[in-house]
Amino acid sequence: MSWDAPRVRNSLDAPVANESPYAVIATTAPYSRADAVKLIRPRSWPRDAVRKYFRCQARREYEAAQQLAAWGIPSIPVHGWGVALAPRARYESMLLMTYQPGCQNARRYLEAQPDSVTQWRLLEAIAADVAAIYARGYHHNDCHLGNVLVDGTGNRTWIDNELRLIRNVKQLAHRFEQTLILLDRSLKQAVPAAMKQAFQARCRELLRQTQTGSR
Numbered sequence: 001m002s003w004d005a006p007r008v009r010n011s012l013d014a015p016v017a018n019e020s021p022y023a024v025i026a027t028t029a030p031y032s033r034a035d036a037v038k039l040i041r042p043r044s045w046p047r048d049a050v051r052k053y054f055r056c057q058a059r060r061e062y063e064a065a066q067q068l069a070a071w072g073i074p075s076i077p078v079h080g081w082g083v084a085l086a087p088r089a090r091y092e093s094m095l096l097m098t099y100q101p102g103c104q105n106a107r108r109y110l111e112a113q114p115d116s117v118t119q120w121r122l123l124e125a126i127a128a129d130v131a132a133i134y135a136r137g138y139h140h141n142d143c144h145l146g147n148v149l150v151d152g153t154g155n156r157t158w159i160d161n162e163l164r165l166i167r168n169v170k171q172l173a174h175r176f177e178q179t180l181i182l183l184d185r186s187l188k189q190a191v192p193a194a195m196k197q198a199f200q201a202r203c204r205e206l207l208r209q210t211q212t213g214s215r
């Protein structure tokens, strides 16, 4: 497979579903309607150019998605990853995954959702996911509502995952607080301020409960 997005489009007839500064998501239809490839650009030079030979971003995402699924957290089904061996390749790596059509990210879903019971149901499920990750001693590197896809029936799927085991308890608690800030920011004004506060409180409460329960 080519590493170059336009050539992916030409050789595979793969339409680009999303393009952001660091990634191109192309669906590999018509060969497989369900699947997508994420072509990942290096974010920082020379860090990523070196790190990719050990654990490229696609591999980190692949492993995290599998780990989340093993914990029962709904995450995008992943099928494989690849790395570009050339040091200055435009795309450092690629992730093969299932494409989930008809979804929007959790913030947009919440914004468009007038029913507060439905809004809270989703937020509570996300809080449980977040608590479950941190209770196991892991930090999620990009834990925000833009990385949760929600389908028409309100089912969530975590995408763009990266997990890091943090052995130091104080550091983990600090990371958890940073994640709560990131989640809060990514909510913007999608739900009332009181619900934003309740969401943070629920994340903390669930983490406490999970930690106590697992002792």
Ligand SMILES: Nc1ncnc2c1ncn2[C@@H]1O[C@H](COP(=O)(O)OP(=O)(O)OP(=O)(O)O)[C@@H](O)[C@H]1O
Pocket: 017, 018, 020, 021, 022, 023, 024, 025, 036, 038, 076, 097, 098, 099, 100, 101, 103, 105, 146, 147, 149, 159, 160
């Ligand atoms: N498997 C998928 N199915 C459907 N849409 C997807 C899928 N993967 C990614 N997307 C869409 O592409 C967008 C960008 O994907 P992703 O978050 O993986 O890339 P990114 O470059 O890390 O983006 P960002 O920096 O904006 O977080 C997502 O917000 C989502 O809208």
Ligand SMILES: [Mg+2]
Pocket: 146, 147, 159, 160
């Ligand atoms: Mg993302």
